[in-house]
Amino acid sequence: MKLYSYFRSSAAYRVRIALNLKGLAYETVPVHLVKEGGHNRRPEFRAVNPQMRVPALVVPTGDVLIQSLAIIEYLEETHPEPPLLPKDPIARAKVRGLADIIACDIHPLNNTSPLRYLKREMHQEQSAIDAWYHHWVIEGFEALEALVTPGPYAWGSAVTLADVFLVPQVNNARRLKVPLDKFPKIVAIEAACLALPAFDRARPENQPDAE
Numbered sequence: 391m392k393l394y395s396y397f398r399s400s401a402a403y404r405v406r407i408a409l410n411l412k413g414l415a416y417e418t419v420p421v422h423l424v425k426e427g428g429h430n431r432r433p434e435f436r437a438v439n440p441q442m443r444v445p446a447l448v449v450p451t452g453d454v455l456i457q458s459l460a461i462i463e464y465l466e467e468t469h470p471e472p473p474l475l476p477k478d479p480i481a482r483a484k485v486r487g488l489a490d491i492i493a494c495d496i497h498p499l500n501n502t503s504p505l506r507y508l509k510r511e512m513h514q515e516q517s518a519i520d521a522w523y524h525h526w527v528i529e530g531f532e533a534l535e536a537l538v539t540p541g542p543y544a545w546g547s548a549v550t551l552a553d554v555f556l557v558p559q560v561n562n563a564r565r566l567k568v569p570l571d572k573f574p575k576i577v578a579i580e581a582a583c584l585a586l587p588a589f590d591r592a593r594p595e596n597q598p599d600a601e
């Protein structure tokens with residue numbers, strides 16, 4: 391498989407973790423999201439993913455899959471072991487709910503395109519953009535801190551989709567200097583996950599395009 395990725399992209403980081411957890415080999419194709427206005431905007435990448443975002447995964451059929459959640463669900467369906475969702479339907483919905491806080495409510499407000507739009511089109515100062523970023527992360531993390539049940543992972547003793555989404559978002563929050571002292575459970579879950587080789591190998595600094 392071929393993963394179009396950028397070392398700092400938290401959405402690509404999710405897919406890297408899932409591929410590693412499932413023990414699946416893949417080749418990284420780096421797409422620089424910043425240099426020269428973003429290599430993701432070049433026609434050759436637009437032909438891969440018309441949305442011009444990473445991740446995109448080329449699977450063995452030759453199909454290109456986009457959107458980290460859809461990609462990870464494909465991996466779960468084609469390679470069910472180890473499972474990323476519990477068996478019980480209620481627990482599955484709760485784990486999906488944790489992942490969705492990040493995928494649907496935190497990340498879309500804070501990712502590259504909206505932040506760039508605030509700066510260029512809305513002419514906001516960097517301090518206002520940072521305040522916006524911090525606000526949405528803190529609001530989402532407050533909910534997550536109340537909902538997770540570390541044991542030591544976000545949903546008990548097995549790694550789930552919730553951890554796959556949480557660890558990259560925490561990495562992002564650290565990079566943008568969001569104070570994490572109010573979130574001891576989240577920080578403990580991150581530490582437990584990063585002790586696993588599948589998470590460690592997926593870290594931004596361990597990618598071939600890391601700067």
Ligand SMILES: N[C@@H](CCC(=O)N[C@@H](CS)C(=O)NCC(=O)O)C(=O)O
Pocket residue numbers: 398399400401402423428430442443444445456457458459493501502503504
């Ligand atoms: N919802 C998408 C988000 C993908 C996304 O926004 N990726 C960012 C990097 S984290 C990106 O490629 N941004 C480039 C841009 O917006 O120009 C997913 O989960 O895959």
